[in-house]
Amino acid sequence: MTFQAPKGVPEYLPPRSATFLAVRTAFATMALNSGYSYIEVPVFEDTELYARGVGESTDVVTKEMYTFADRGGRSMTLRPEFTAGVMRSTLEHGLHNGQLPVKLWTTGPAFRYERPQAGRYRQLQQFNVEAIGTEDPAVDAETIAIAWSGYQALGLTRVRLLLNTLGCKQCRPAYRAALQDFLRALDLDEATRARIEINPLRVLDDKRPEVQAQVADAPLITDHLCASCKAHHDRVRTLLEDLGVPWEDTPRLVRGLDYYTRTTYEFDHPLLGAQSGIGGGGRYDGLSEDIGGPSLPGVGFAVGVDRIILAVEAEDLAREVPPRVAVYGVPLGEEAARRLFKLVHELRAAGVAADMAFDGKGLKGAMKGADRSGAVYAVILGERDLAAGSAQVKHMESGEQTAVPLGELVGTLAGRLAG
RNA sequence: GUGGGUGUAGCUCAGGUGGCAGAGCGCCAGGUUGUGGUCCUGGAUGUCGUGGGUUCAAGUCCCAUCACUCACCCCA
Incomplete structure (x- = not known):
């Protein structure tokens, strides 16, 4: 045995690979039943797309991308996530010039150069749903419901939905300034102080107890929302309630990608250890403009197939081996x-x-x-x-x-x- | 990038104080010359992660190195 798989790249062998397909199928079925069409996008794109789309201040862009020069000297990057590529494809091919919203789903590997650990891989498998060209909070709720139903279809009972809103470009700047004033007065390490200036919201998400204790009294976005953001958020929650999808309001929840606005959420599984996020998403109303497109709102999610497999196994739902033939x-x-x-x-x-x-x-x-x-x-x-x-x-x-x-x-x- | 843990058969792992490399599962064969799943019997498979050192003798002790793994950070 001379070769082995690259570091941090999981492989799914029989019989476990059956669970892999079951996870994909569960979510694909729900997406198709909800009127979403399949889109196949490139595994690598122009590096600049991710720098501008995902955000220059994010860890994903600054230290986790698989970036290489192709033989023509262009800087290319293996996709660290899907949304920027789906938006680019939508804009390039003018899908948004037809009837809106454009409802799409896709699945496959994404790549992030990180130190591997339980549930964290350098090649990670995602399942993505995106609805582009709508501001209707019903579509926020619809996408959440698709993810939720996928988990339900797999028999998972311990999944939690953590819900928040991040405001919009009207109300977020004032909140951001208020939060920065608060954070600058705290006793924090150098890296965290730098983060206050670049992306202060993410300081709220720090898991270290000494940081959590200090931000306990930080101002919350939910107290700084403009009228339309507040109405949007209330509507999303009303609709989720109508559907019987339970959630927890988590006003400190922040996502690591810069494009999120308004609705943001994360799905969490308590049996998974440190990497417990099994899905996440939200609204990205500024993304299109960030990558040079027109003003075009969007909302969607990514779920982590690898981690869902771990969750299915943690809940002991994957025991029977399917017959191969009749x-x-x-x-x-x-x-x-x-x-x-x-x-x-x-x-x-x-x-x-x-x-x-x-x-x-x-x-x-x-x-x-x-x-x-x-x-x-x-x-x-x-x-x-x-x-x-x-x-x-x-x-x-x-x-x-x-x-x-x-x-x-x-x-x-x-x-x-x-x- | 920073810490901790672990590397022995295909898999899961035993191998006090150095003294002939093992078990269970799996695999193959036979019991049953044309019948699986249970049972019984037998069999094959190891550079003991790698390199060096100490020693009459190293899986075991020392050094280095690589890999895997968990956690921080971050995210799916």
């Missing part, structure tokens, strides 16, 4: 193997999941393979059966076995499995 072929001898190979192909074409034993495996080993595959039926074919023109079809669970003429095998099995 029918498993057990050949005895070369002639039988050839004939069975064709029969298995025909079963697959008829929509029946099928596999067979290879490498001239003996009967015992092949039957063991049938057992491991989870197949409902084993089809045993040897010289005797070939001579008789039939195969032995064995129901694995009951052990009942009957001879079925080779010409009727596909139809019979398809019928029995459907019935």
Whole structure:
């Protein structure tokens, strides 16, 4: 064993990979049911897109990006998140010139150069939903509900929704100034003092107890909202209540990306240790303009597939191994193997999941393979059966076995499995 | 970037004070020359992370190094 996967890159092998697909499917189903269309965007983009979109002051941009020069000397960056790329694609192709909102979902890997730990990876898998071109608080609530329903569909019961608002460009500056005045008077380390000047809101989110104690009396955004932000926030909460989606008001919640405005939220799972955020999102009404586009509001979320898998496992929801196939072929001898190979192909074409034993495996080993595959039926074919023109079809669970003429095998099995 | 922990079979891990490298699971074969899941018997697989040092002798002690892992920070 000479090579190993790059540091911080998780791999999902069977049977655990089934959970990976289940997580993606749960969220994709909800997004599709809610009228969102799939969009496939690049894994890397112009570095400047992320610098301007995500924000020059963020840790993501300043120290976590996988940036490289391509052979033409352009600075490219592996996507650290999806929203900037989805917005860029929307603007470039004029999707926003049609009826609004533009409702999109996507999924795949994102990349951040960080020190790995439990639930934190350098290649992380996200599932994203974005609604572009709407200010309606109902869409804020809709996107939250999609994420919530995804967690519910997976059977997760411990997920918490932490909800906040960050105000808009009307009311946030005054709050920001008030918060800075408060924070400058505190006894904080140098890095945190620097943060006060760049992004003071994030100081509120500091988890260190000595910092938390000091910011306990800090002014809160919820006391500084303008009338329209307050109305927006109240409406979002009313609609969530109508849907029966529970949340906790968390006025200190801040997100690490600069583009967020108004509604912001995070989904949290208590069984995950330090990296407990399993999803997060909000409104980004200024993003389009930040990257050179027109004034175009948007709202959306990202959920972390890797961490949701950990949550599913923490709640012990991922135990049953799904059967790989419904029918498993057990050949005895070369002639039988050839004939069975064709029969298995025909079963697959008829929509029946099928596999067979290879490498001239003996009967015992092949039957063991049938057992491991989870197949409902084993089809045993040897010289005797070939001579008789039939195969032995064995129901694995009951052990009942009957001879079925080779010409009727596909139809019979398809019928029995459907019935 | 800063701290702590751990590296022994495919996996999970035992291996006081240095003395022939082990168990369980998994895998393969046989018991059953055409029948899996239970049971019984047998078998294969190791540069003991890597390099150096001490010693008659190192998985064990010392030094270095790499990897993994947890936490800070940050975020999905």
